[in-house]
Amino acid sequence: MVNFDSISLYLPLMQIEKKGDFMQRLILASSSPRRKELLESLRLKFEISSSDADESFSETLSPAEVVMELASRKSETVAHDYPDCFLIGSDTVVVHDGTILGKPESGQEALQMLKKLSGNTHSVYTGVSIISPEKETRFYEKTDVTFWDLSDEEIDTYIKSGEPFDKAGGYGIQGFGSMLVKEISGDYYTVVGLPVSRLIRELRKIGYNLPY
Numbered sequence: 001m002v003n004f005d006s007i008s009l010y011l012p013l014m015q016i017e018k019k020g021d022f023m024q025r026l027i028l029a030s031s032s033p034r035r036k037e038l039l040e041s042l043r044l045k046f047e048i049s050s051s052d053a054d055e056s057f058s059e060t061l062s063p064a065e066v067v068m069e070l071a072s073r074k075s076e077t078v079a080h081d082y083p084d085c086f087l088i089g090s091d092t093v094v095v096h097d098g099t100i101l102g103k104p105e106s107g108q109e110a111l112q113m114l115k116k117l118s119g120n121t122h123s124v125y126t127g128v129s130i131i132s133p134e135k136e137t138r139f140y141e142k143t144d145v146t147f148w149d150l151s152d153e154e155i156d157t158y159i160k161s162g163e164p165f166d167k168a169g170g171y172g173i174q175g176f177g178s179m180l181v182k183e184i185s186g187d188y189y190t191v192v193g194l195p196v197s198r199l200i201r202e203l204r205k206i207g208y209n210l211p212y
């Protein structure tokens, strides 16, 4: 004799379990339009939650530690709103001659930064934190960027374009700032703010179901 009550209870549970397998939610904890575009390029479904994490850091940390620490703060800030999800936080800094350069807050600061970077090689560090339902994974990537010798006029024109102000080191390699760059060594996407090919490998390792 078949017990219909137990079947009707059992079936919906199976469906929920199966749905759960597919529906791992991916959240990008960022207000950066670049990071959104880069994650879109991976053809993954994700949601955005901007994080208002404090971005101050201790001078005793290395650049790699700084970017991973700030990336963690960003993913942790939104984690309580998204239990059981996969959350990504990321942070980028420029390092010139041992000094960490964040985003310039004025034209004067942008000028100082770009003068330092002119004719020299600097490193761009991007840290990533992924919080999965089980654990947190952190990593960073570093890319070296060499600038041409820049004239005062070039720097002035670039600052007047407005591009430096929301970008670490005061430039954007993906925009008008491309004219400043002579060569790079490392992943281009680390400079733009999200090392996507490493990210995809780390997501796979921690059990995120990729569609490919």
Ligand SMILES: Cc1cn([C@H]2C[C@H](O)[C@@H](COP(=O)(O)OP(=O)(O)OP(=O)(O)O)O2)c(=O)[nH]c1=O
Binding pocket: 029, 030, 031, 032, 034, 035, 050, 051, 055, 074, 090, 091, 092, 093, 094, 103, 124, 166, 167, 168, 169, 171, 172, 173, 174, 177, 191, 192, 193
């Ligand atoms: C060097 C460089 C940086 N950047 C950007 C990447 C980052 O968005 C920004 C560094 O600031 P971040 O603090 O890393 O990021 P953010 O404030 O823009 O976004 P959120 O914290 O919400 O994720 O600089 C470029 O877009 N191009 C470049 O060539």
